[in-house]
Amino acid sequence: MPPILKVYAIALSVPLARVTDMASSSSPEQTRSLAWVVRAVKDWVERCGKVWVEAQVIELNRRSGPTQFLTLRDVDEEISVTATCHRRVLDAAGPVESGMTVTALLRPTVWSRTGRLSFECSEIRPSGEGQLLAQLERRRRLLEAEGLFDSGLHRPLPLLPKGIGLITGAHSDAERDVIRNATLRWPAVRFVVRNTLVQGAHAVEQILPALADLDADPSVDVIVIARGGGSLEDLLPFSDEALIRAVHAARTPVVSAIGHEADNPILDLVADLRASTPTDAGKRIVPDVAEELAGLHEATSRIRQSVTARITTEQSWLDSMRSRPVMVDPTATLDIASERLEATLARLRLATDRALETESREIDHQLRSVRAMSPKATLDRGYAVLADAGGASVGSVEATRDGARLDVYLSDGTLGVTVDSVRPGGPSTPVATPQKGSTTS
Amino acid sequence: MTDQNQETAQDQVAGEPEIGYEQARDELVEVVRRLESGGTSLAETMTLWERGEKLAAICQTWLDGARRRIEDARAASENINDNTDRQA
Numbered sequence: 001m002p003p004i005l006k007v008y009a010i011a012l013s014v015p016l017a018r019v020t021d022m023a024s025s026s027s028p029e030q031t032r033s034l035a036w037v038v039r040a041v042k043d044w045v046e047r048c049g050k051v052w053v054e055a056q057v058i059e060l061n062r063r064s065g066p067t068q069f070l071t072l073r074d075v076d077e078e079i080s081v082t083a084t085c086h087r088r089v090l091d092a093a094g095p096v097e098s099g100m101t102v103t104a105l106l107r108p109t110v111w112s113r114t115g116r117l118s119f120e121c122s123e124i125r126p127s128g129e130g131q132l133l134a135q136l137e138r139r140r141r142l143l144e145a146e147g148l149f150d151s152g153l154h155r156p157l158p159l160l161p162k163g164i165g166l167i168t169g170a171h172s173d174a175e176r177d178v179i180r181n182a183t184l185r186w187p188a189v190r191f192v193v194r195n196t197l198v199q200g201a202h203a204v205e206q207i208l209p210a211l212a213d214l215d216a217d218p219s220v221d222v223i224v225i226a227r228g229g230g231s232l233e234d235l236l237p238f239s240d241e242a243l244i245r246a247v248h249a250a251r252t253p254v255v256s257a258i259g260h261e262a263d264n265p266i267l268d269l270v271a272d273l274r275a276s277t278p279t280d281a282g283k284r285i286v287p288d289v290a291e292e293l294a295g296l297h298e299a300t301s302r303i304r305q306s307v308t309a310r311i312t313t314e315q316s317w318l319d320s321m322r323s324r325p326v327m328v329d330p331t332a333t334l335d336i337a338s339e340r341l342e343a344t345l346a347r348l349r350l351a352t353d354r355a356l357e358t359e360s361r362e363i364d365h366q367l368r369s370v371r372a373m374s375p376k377a378t379l380d381r382g383y384a385v386l387a388d389a390g391g392a393s394v395g396s397v398e399a400t401r402d403g404a405r406l407d408v409y410l411s412d413g414t415l416g417v418t419v420d421s422v423r424p425g426g427p428s429t430p431v432a433t434p435q436k437g438s439t440t441s
Numbered sequence: 442m443t444d445q446n447q448e449t450a451q452d453q454v455a456g457e458p459e460i461g462y463e464q465a466r467d468e469l470v471e472v473v474r475r476l477e478s479g480g481t482s483l484a485e486t487m488t489l490w491e492r493g494e495k496l497a498a499i500c501q502t503w504l505d506g507a508r509r510r511i512e513d514a515r516a517a518s519e520n521i522n523d524n525t526d527r528q529a
Contacts, residue, residue, distance in 0.1 A: 300518070304511065311507050314462075318500050321469055326476035327497070330490040337483050 035112075042110035045117070050107045054127065057100050062090070070121070072104065085121035093124040094134030103127050132232060136239050140266050143241070148248045149269040155253040157273055157285065161221035163190045164285055165214030165252070167207055170195035174226040174278040178257065181282025189286050192220055198227040203237035208246055215250045222253050222285055225267065226278040229259035238265035247271060257281035379411035397422050462503040469496040 026032065058080060059071035066087050073080040083106060090096055105123040110116065126134045143149065164182065168175045175193065182189045194214060196206035207225070214223045225247075227238070237243065238258050247254045247270045256271035257278045268274040275281035325332060371377060375385060386394035387407045394400050400419050408415040472493040475481065481489065 304515070307507070307511060311504055311511075314466075314500075315504055317466075318497060318504065321473055322497050324473055324477070326473060326490070327493055330487070 038110065038112060038115045041115070042112060045108050045110050048108050050105050050122065052103060052105055054101065054103050057096060057098055057102055060090075060096065060098055062087075072102075072119075075101065081117070081119055083119040083121045085124070089121060089124055094126060094137040096124060096126065100133075101127050132236075136266065139239065139241060140269070143244055143266065143270075148244065153248070154272045157253050157255070158221045159287060160186070161189075161285065163192050163217070163219040163221060165217065165220040165223035166191050166193045166226065167196055167210045167214070167223065168193070168226040168278070169198040172198070172226075172228060174198075174228040174257070174259070177228070177278040178224055178226050178282045178285075181279050182286045185283060185288045186286040187289070190219075192217060197237075199230060199234040199237060204240045204243050207237065207243060211243075211246055211250065211254075215252045220252060222255060223250070224255045224257055224275075224278075224281050224285060225271075226257040226281060227259065228278055235265045238267040243267065244270050255281050255285060376411065379409065382411075385409040397424050460499060462500060465496045465499040465503070469493060469500065472496060 053072075054075055055072035056075055057070055058073045061069050063069070068085055068087055068090055070083050070085065071080055072083055083104070093102070096102065103125045104121050106119040106121055108117065108119055111118055126132075147153075166175065166178055168178070175195075179191055179193075182191075192214060194210035196210050197203040198207075211223065211225070214220050225238070227235070235258060238256070244266050247267065253272040254270075255273045255275055256265070256267045257275040257280065258265050258267060259277040273284065275284055321327065379385065385408075386400075387409065388394055388400065389405050389407075391407075392399075394406060400406065400422065402419055402422055404419045406417050406419060408417055472489050476486065476489050476493065
């Protein structure tokens with residue numbers, strides 16, 4: 001008989017006797033209702049109480065409600081049962097997953113409506129590896145509550161480290177993979193290697209001083225802690241609380257490069273960068289020189305294109321401004337002013353000409369008037385003007401004497417004459433109007 | 442832009458307090474707008490035009506300087522690349 005059923009057989013030995021009595025007194029004439037039978041069985045089964053069993057979790061469906069369902073299988077035999085538990089039970093147990101062996105506190109029960117046997121689970125404890133995982137989970141939660149895994153605390157890795165500290169096993173694949181992959185990408189990379197144990201009870205004792213030594217080295221910009229995978233137990237040093245706190249306290253960025261299948265060591269959570277394997281770490285701690293050069297050329301080219309395009313745009317704009325008519329030919333404005341000036345000047349000249357003409361006519365008129373009244377007009381009519389030697393006009397016979405020298409002014413010249421005789425009184429006979437050119441005697 | 446024009450531009454800039462490209466450009470836009478809108482006296486027109494020429498020269502000096510700097514940077518980077526290739 002399977003062990004789990006032996007437990008129930010012992011627990012149910014007293015009620016089973018009563019079931020036997022019930023069966024012996026039963027006949028087609030003396031029947032019981034099905035509900036009565038199910039209730040009786042339920043009553044008998046539940047008297048069994050709680051019992052600790054060791055079993056393997058083969059199916060676990062986490063639901064949104066409080067009740068969770070899981071299927072447990074006997075460790076040795078092909079017997080499996082359905083169990084229910086409250087979500088709090090699973091949460092308290094730590095990381096319970098399919099395939100894990102657990103110790104569970106079960107209470108058998110019968111579903112009244114279906115008559116199916118089921119088990120209520122009130123406590124689960126991981127056993128073996130499961131127990132180890134539960135311990136690690138408790139540690140993880142404790143450290144997380146302290147804020148050691150806050151993403152804001154993660155320091156950025158330098159783009160190109162001066163020196164890389166490497167903590168790993170001596171002559172290990174992990175050491176070779178980190179160095180080879182980093183060197184392929186950036187040939188000038190420099191490593192400061194500290195070989196330590198990477199599993200077992202004494203590993204942390206060696207890793208801690210190596211970490212402190214590299215953290216204090218000013219030539220080291222980044223520290224890689226590497227190991228090439230292993231079992232859960234092998235990887236325990238990388239979940240050690242002292243190591244986790246030391247990595248958290250380190251000033252130099254730390255890369256976790258622990259190869260593992262499923263169970264992340266706690267180091268992954270506190271490290272500034274988590275690499276999936278040592279090979280991955282080698283690729284992520286240094287840039288690829290070819291990629292960087294290509295990126296640099298592309299960036300330079302794009303910058304130049306951008307600046308050149310901007311200058312070309314601005315030059316086109318400036319050329320368009322300079323080609324505006326007002327800028328190309330400022331004389332256009334001057335031409336307008338010049339035309340206005342010429343028009344005004346023409347008007348000025350016209351007005352001046354008119355004024356001169358008017359004045360000229362007036363002067364001619366005045367000149368004619370003056371000329372009409374001048375002695376010359378009289379002379380032109382044949383008269384003469386007499387003047388003595390002193391130039392005084394002789395207008396009377398009394399103004400001269402015999403023998404006096406006189407000048408006779410005619411229209412076309414002057415005569416010098418001597419007075420022969422002086423005869424006062426008007427002429428005895430009228431003098432005829434002299435003709436031009438005649439002389440007065 | 443000829444060397445002579447460039448000298449002129451630099452002469453014009455010389456007496457100018459530090460004036461940025463954008464400032465010169467914006468002022469040039471305003472000068473051209475005022476010239477095109479008309480309604481200014483002859484003296485104002487000539488003053489505006491002279492200012493416009495000066496601002497255009499300032500802008501041109503900036504652009505020429507920018508081009509020269511790009512060419513210098515290119516030449517410098519080509520020298521570095523040549524040296525790197527030789528060392529390799």
